[in-house]
Amino acid sequence: MEQVFNVLFEHIADKVPITERDKEVVMSFFRRKKLRKRQYLLQEGDVCKYISFVTEGLMRSYTVDEKGNEHINLFAWEGWWISDFAGFIFGNEAKLNIDAIEDTTVLLLSVENYEKMLTEVPLMERYFRVLYQNSLATKDSRLISAITHTAEEKYTMFLDTYPSIGQRLPQNLIASYLGLSPETISRIKKKITETNT
Amino acid sequence: MEQVFNVLFEHIADKVPITERDKEVVMSFFRRKKLRKRQYLLQEGDVCKYISFVTEGLMRSYTVDEKGNEHINLFAWEGWWISDFAGFIFGNEAKLNIDAIEDTTVLLLSVENYEKMLTEVPLMERYFRVLYQNSLATKDSRLISAITHTAEEKYTMFLDTYPSIGQRLPQNLIASYLGLSPETISRIKKKITETNT
DNA sequence: CGGATCGTTGATCAACTTCAACGGTCGTGG
DNA sequence: CCACGACCGTTGAAGTTGATCAACGATCCG
Numbered sequence: 001m002e003q004v005f006n007v008l009f010e011h012i013a014d015k016v017p018i019t020e021r022d023k024e025v026v027m028s029f030f031r032r033k034k035l036r037k038r039q040y041l042l043q044e045g046d047v048c049k050y051i052s053f054v055t056e057g058l059m060r061s062y063t064v065d066e067k068g069n070e071h072i073n074l075f076a077w078e079g080w081w082i083s084d085f086a087g088f089i090f091g092n093e094a095k096l097n098i099d100a101i102e103d104t105t106v107l108l109l110s111v112e113n114y115e116k117m118l119t120e121v122p123l124m125e126r127y128f129r130v131l132y133q134n135s136l137a138t139k140d141s142r143l144i145s146a147i148t149h150t151a152e153e154k155y156t157m158f159l160d161t162y163p164s165i166g167q168r169l170p171q172n173l174i175a176s177y178l179g180l181s182p183e184t185i186s187r188i189k190k191k192i193t194e195t196n197t
Numbered sequence: 198m199e200q201v202f203n204v205l206f207e208h209i210a211d212k213v214p215i216t217e218r219d220k221e222v223v224m225s226f227f228r229r230k231k232l233r234k235r236q237y238l239l240q241e242g243d244v245c246k247y248i249s250f251v252t253e254g255l256m257r258s259y260t261v262d263e264k265g266n267e268h269i270n271l272f273a274w275e276g277w278w279i280s281d282f283a284g285f286i287f288g289n290e291a292k293l294n295i296d297a298i299e300d301t302t303v304l305l306l307s308v309e310n311y312e313k314m315l316t317e318v319p320l321m322e323r324y325f326r327v328l329y330q331n332s333l334a335t336k337d338s339r340l341i342s343a344i345t346h347t348a349e350e351k352y353t354m355f356l357d358t359y360p361s362i363g364q365r366l367p368q369n370l371i372a373s374y375l376g377l378s379p380e381t382i383s384r385i386k387k388k389i390t391e392t393n394t
Numbered sequence: 395c396g397g398a399t400c401g402t403t404g405a406t407c408a409a410c411t412t413c414a415a416c417g418g419t420c421g422t423g424g
Numbered sequence: 425c426c427a428c429g430a431c432c433g434t435t436g437a438a439g440t441t442g443a444t445c446a447a448c449g450a451t452c453c454g
Binding site: 063065069071073085086089090095118122125126128129132133134135136137138139140141142143144146147148178179 | 323330333
């Protein structure tokens, strides 16, 4: 079995009991793709043909508003799926851009293969149900957090929630993810280190 | 078949081809419950044993912050599911409160029945996968909106997205849903009507 | 009738943005 | 291999948005 699939199968096995036989079938639906830092996987207006599973590296999805500001929707590193979900599911034009923050390897799953796989491998239907179910629970808390918390709380909560990834991200991207200006993040960091001394 | 189930089965049939036979089985997993206006379905700290499908009326889920402010997470009217998802799925204490904004009828589905139903009726596994998938796509846009848009944009977008429900909600609840103060909503409304004259 | 709830309006205040300037570092092309 | 430009973070000053506080009127319902 190709090395890159290990990350995927571990992720699946974490949710449903997958057999070696299933793995063979599942593998056949995916296509592997390498991306260089700053390379696009999807651009606004494209048709989003794939959902992608990151096996190595780091990606982001984001929108650009009328003033040209980027708003990051999601970071995806090893073990995360990324896509323009609305586009993938409903077939409309992508509203999101997706690009690589680091050199990245992904496994691409096309709409057709997605549907085919779900039908042929009932276990995967269950896997995605569980995956989505968990993401929903998580998204809820991010939404509440976006609405209720102060800039400082958002920032510290982000670091608490994703301690590992904080290191790999320049802080202007964290700002964009949290809906704050880079200057605000800078000032918060300063304030935090000052209070700790 | 009980009248109240019509709403549920229409909702299901909208996503997957359900048979009369399946309907009988599915029905058996649900319990019907009536709630009066202001009645709790779930309180913070409780164990969330059910997900609920609203067949009539209007409910909300919300958190209360340390200052005592309520932040509405979700409105659910006819054809919507409502629950403390994280609690239901992972079994931890509910962080959300759920209560009725109008007199409401819901169909309750317990964790045990949920799991049983998903296993016994593969079609429902698919139904929930599609349901979650669609909600995810929707949540994404609400999140982006919460982060990027101004108060006025949030308000007008809300009315555009849910034209029917806007009428049934007092505007302080809309404010709470959008993460704005009631005064702000009031001023926005004023501004809008003024510009339109 | 009386209290609770809801919306409105005004005044002040706090949080965060925006704009601008500057220093450091990294990577790339000459 | 060095120099230059791009990118990133920092800091200060000023500006905006929306929250908060307070008072008041209207409506609804018991």
